[in-house]
Amino acid sequence: MQQRPMTLVEHIEASERRFPEATGAFTVLMQAIGLACKIISREVNQAGLGKLLGLAGRTNVQGEQVARLDEFANDTLVRTLTRSGSVCALGSEELAVPIRLPPAPETGHYAVVFDPLDGSSNIDVAVSVGTIFGVFRRRSPAEGLGGVEDLLQPASSLVAAGYAIYGSSTVFVYSTGLGVHGFTLDPSLGELLLSHENIRVPARGPYYSCNTGYRDRWPEDVARAVSRFEDGSRSLRYVGSLVADAHRTLLRGGIFIYPPDRSKPEGKLRLLYEAAPLAFLFEQAGGRASDGRQRITEKVPAQLHDRTPLVLGGSEDVALYESALAGDAS
Numbered sequence: 539m540q541q542r543p544m545t546l547v548e549h550i551e552a553s554e555r556r557f558p559e560a561t562g563a564f565t566v567l568m569q570a571i572g573l574a575c576k577i578i579s580r581e582v583n584q585a586g587l588g589k590l591l592g593l594a595g596r597t598n599v600q601g602e603q604v605a606r607l608d609e610f611a612n613d614t615l616v617r618t619l620t621r622s623g624s625v626c627a628l629g630s631e632e633l634a635v636p637i638r639l640p641p642a643p644e645t646g647h648y649a650v651v652f653d654p655l656d657g658s659s660n661i662d663v664a665v666s667v668g669t670i671f672g673v674f675r676r677r678s679p680a681e682g683l684g685g686v687e688d689l690l691q692p693a694s695s696l697v698a699a700g701y702a703i704y705g706s707s708t709v710f711v712y713s714t715g716l717g718v719h720g721f722t723l724d725p726s727l728g729e730l731l732l733s734h735e736n737i738r739v740p741a742r743g744p745y746y747s748c749n750t751g752y753r754d755r756w757p758e759d760v761a762r763a764v765s766r767f768e769d770g771s772r773s774l775r776y777v778g779s780l781v782a783d784a785h786r787t788l789l790r791g792g793i794f795i796y797p798p799d800r801s802k803p804e805g806k807l808r809l810l811y812e813a814a815p816l817a818f819l820f821e822q823a824g825g826r827a828s829d830g831r832q833r834i835t836e837k838v839p840a841q842l843h844d845r846t847p848l849v850l851g852g853s854e855d856v857a858l859y860e861s862a863l864a865g866d867a868s
């Protein structure tokens with residue numbers, strides 16, 4: 539008889555059993571994130587039918603227009619994670635300040651950062667969007683409210699990270715440091731089923747992915763480094779949803795670049811909500827993540843909403859970008 543694939547929850551439980559001291563709180567937390575992503579997936583797929591398309595009529599902390607689905611996704615994650623009792627603090631790309639939760643000393647060991655709906659400019663045109671998350675261990679004393687110190691940690695301190703992509707299918711990818719695994723949503727069961735076990739990024743890939751429409755705003759070193767990938771041997775792919783561009787790069791290889799430019803000297807993408815979780819996944823999958831000069835996993839955020847240039851990809855491709863940026867002419 540053909541074996542049925544493992545569900546996400548079974549997979550998390552199996553990896554938690556490797557640690558006899560584990561209390562089960564981590565499984566509860568991951569289950570909550572999986573549930574929130576399934577709820578968001580359902581809403582994204584029905585957005586054209588319901589009333590959730592369009593703008594909410596206000597701007598967020600980043601000064602960007604908030605789409606209604608952004609709000610829905612943020613509320614879903616906040617409510618589901620709060621109800622799980624496993625978190626002490628939450629940081630969201632959509633919220634100016636962190637959510638600090640009352641003490642749950644037996645269970646509230648974790649702090650979660652997330653971009654609830656990445657790529658939201660693509661929602662109204664039915665292009666893939668996604669949710670990105672990172673999980674830190676609590677650092678503040680267990681008796682009080684969680685705080686910003688629980689969230690301002692480098693990606694090297696993540697205990698888990700992942701994303702869900704709401705595309706032609708919904709795929710949930712996560713790692714706890716024991717490989718990177720992907721699960722595809724079976725809508726008839728409402729279950730995420732193991733479909734991509736132990737994902738590895740090819741060292742060199744066939745694509746480069748970058749918004750070359752901004753070339754005139756790039757500093758000279760960025761233009762030089764990107765041009766290294768424009769020798770005719772690679773195809774250009776750029777969705778404009780980070781989750782989608784990262785997912786393709788993780789599975790197929792290649793390089794994703796969001797560099798600094800004259801109008802965004804720090805880059806556009808957020809260190810905590812976008813770059814750090816993806817960097818953790820790429821390194822776990824044998825790839826690399828860099829700001830062009832430094833590993834993303836080493837960068838300590840000073841503020842919740844810090845931005846960073848971001849380069850993700852296979853180890854050889856990212857090394858090529860970094861050396862070209864540093865001035866190597868070869």
Ligand code: AHM
Pocket residue numbers: 602631653655656657658659749778779780781783796806
């Ligand atoms: P968002 O979090 O507001 O959706 O913005 C982030 C998105 C990423 O998904 C994507 O990589 C990038 O912005 C695209 O930006 P641009 O249109 O400048 O190329």
Ligand code: MG
Pocket residue numbers: 631653655656657780812
């Ligand atoms: Mg985003």
